Amino acid sequence: SRLYESSTARAMAAAPLLGKLTAGDSSSTGLTAAELAAQSDLRLLEAGDSAQALRPGPSHGVAAALAVGPVETREAPIYRILDRKAPFRQSYGRFGIRRLGNQSVAKMIRGADRFHSIVHQSTWKMLAYFSLVYVGSCFVFGLLYFAFGEKCGLRFDTVAGAFLFAMESHSTIGYGLPADGDPQFNECIEMAITLPIQVMWSLICDSFLIGTLYARISRGQTRASSILFSDKAIITAIDGIPYFMFQVCDSRKHSLLEANVRCYCFLQEVAPDGTACFLQHRAMRLNHPDDELNGSLLLSTPSLVVHRIDKWSPLVAAAGIGINNDDRPPFMFPQILRRPIEEELQGNPVSIAQLREAFKSKWFEIVIMVEGVEPSTSAQVQARHSYTQDEIAWEKGFMPCTRIGSDGVVEVDLDRLNRLTAHFEPCTVPSYA
Numbered sequence: 001s002r003l004y005e006s007s008t009a010r011a012m013a014a015a016p017l018l019g020k021l022t023a024g025d026s027s028s029t030g031l032t033a034a035e036l037a038a039q040s041d042l043r044l045l046e047a048g049d050s051a052q053a054l055r056p057g058p059s060h061g062v063a064a065a066l067a068v069g070p071v072e073t074r075e076a077p078i079y080r081i082l083d084r085k086a087p088f089r090q091s092y093g094r095f096g097i098r099r100l101g102n103q104s105v106a107k108m109i110r111g112a113d114r115f116h117s118i119v120h121q122s123t124w125k126m127l128a129y130f131s132l133v134y135v136g137s138c139f140v141f142g143l144l145y146f147a148f149g150e151k152c153g154l155r156f157d158t159v160a161g162a163f164l165f166a167m168e169s170h171s172t173i174g175y176g177l178p179a180d181g182d183p184q185f186n187e188c189i190e191m192a193i194t195l196p197i198q199v200m201w202s203l204i205c206d207s208f209l210i211g212t213l214y215a216r217i218s219r220g221q222t223r224a225s226s227i228l229f230s231d232k233a234i235i236t237a238i239d240g241i242p243y244f245m246f247q248v249c250d251s252r253k254h255s256l257l258e259a260n261v262r263c264y265c266f267l268q269e270v271a272p273d274g275t276a277c278f279l280q281h282r283a284m285r286l287n288h289p290d291d292e293l294n295g296s297l298l299l300s301t302p303s304l305v306v307h308r309i310d311k312w313s314p315l316v317a318a319a320g321i322g323i324n325n326d327d328r329p330p331f332m333f334p335q336i337l338r339r340p341i342e343e344e345l346q347g348n349p350v351s352i353a354q355l356r357e358a359f360k361s362k363w364f365e366i367v368i369m370v371e372g373v374e375p376s377t378s379a380q381v382q383a384r385h386s387y388t389q390d391e392i393a394w395e396k397g398f399m400p401c402t403r404i405g406s407d408g409v410v411e412v413d414l415d416r417l418n419r420l421t422a423h424f425e426p427c428t429v430p431s432y433a
Contacts, residue, residue, distance in 0.1 A: 079365075080096060082094070119219075123216060139163055170202045220382060223374050226252045229246060229383075232393045232396075235355065237352050245306050249302040249414070257374075261286070261297055264369075265366050302402065305368075314364075319355055366386060366388075368384065368386065396421060
């Protein structure tokens, strides 16, 4: 929490310098024209309330001006595609992506699916919309009853009385009548037509309101907030091979069923001639849990997700590192992602030092999606999280957060989910008191 508050304070203090950066004053920030152009392209990803989530991180000029303690020199600004605004540095799962183009056509496409357009609105907007429909429909039927009320044995002195009668008819048919009123409404044909229409309309409104409210309340997005990810991911070497790792756990007692995990790396690829390509996302192969076995997770206890950084890893392409003295990364789209067992790696694998140095001037974001089924409602749940360069701890390990209690029950200390150790030790499991 203190680290997060410190970074927020630095961002607020950097507002004047970032204003110059936005205006394109490369002389005051130290950015080159190419970096400013790349920054301009990435800002197309900003959308609505995600503007804060996609704010640029300090360039090397800003970092030098705002250094409080040790600050690692960075040549590339940091942006966010997925927010990290939820409590405990988690994510609400909101992508900061703006869709451009012909908005009239987009609205026409969304208008064909009105149910989901309403469900995706906020709860208060949805209640206000239904309240307007209820009041408006009762007002319309009230005007009809006021028009032929005297003929049908209903004596309304004002439109307000007819409106209240329409509300009674909308909610129930067991209302009372005046002493001189006729329960059969003088067998009025207008009433025989209008009242059944209102009854059917009221049933449609009630069923639509109940359905949309239930879909809104029971949606998987709210359940996904109980899936916790480690605040930092780590990149560490095991037997000389670098691995990307993070932890994930379900904070609820009844964890998701059939849970699985997928990882994607967002990066700006560079063509062989050196020109920047479009922003792309690449799938990341997982060693644990094995993606060939659907990447299945057991979220009752913290699970360690591991990705091997080899020649087929998108992180190597993001870093722009070649292998065997080759300037080009070995994997180029649209080649198929393979495993080392499928093709022998020639030469030495990429080192931690190479990755760490390359990521100072490269931008990437790793987006994680954990999916499963909520056992109570059978709803599909998708929890999202992401890591940028500044959220990676190098050559660290995760502190163990599970133990067997004195009564033989497994205990999970969620306070330790984000704690790191000086080194990663895959072969030993240290205990804690």
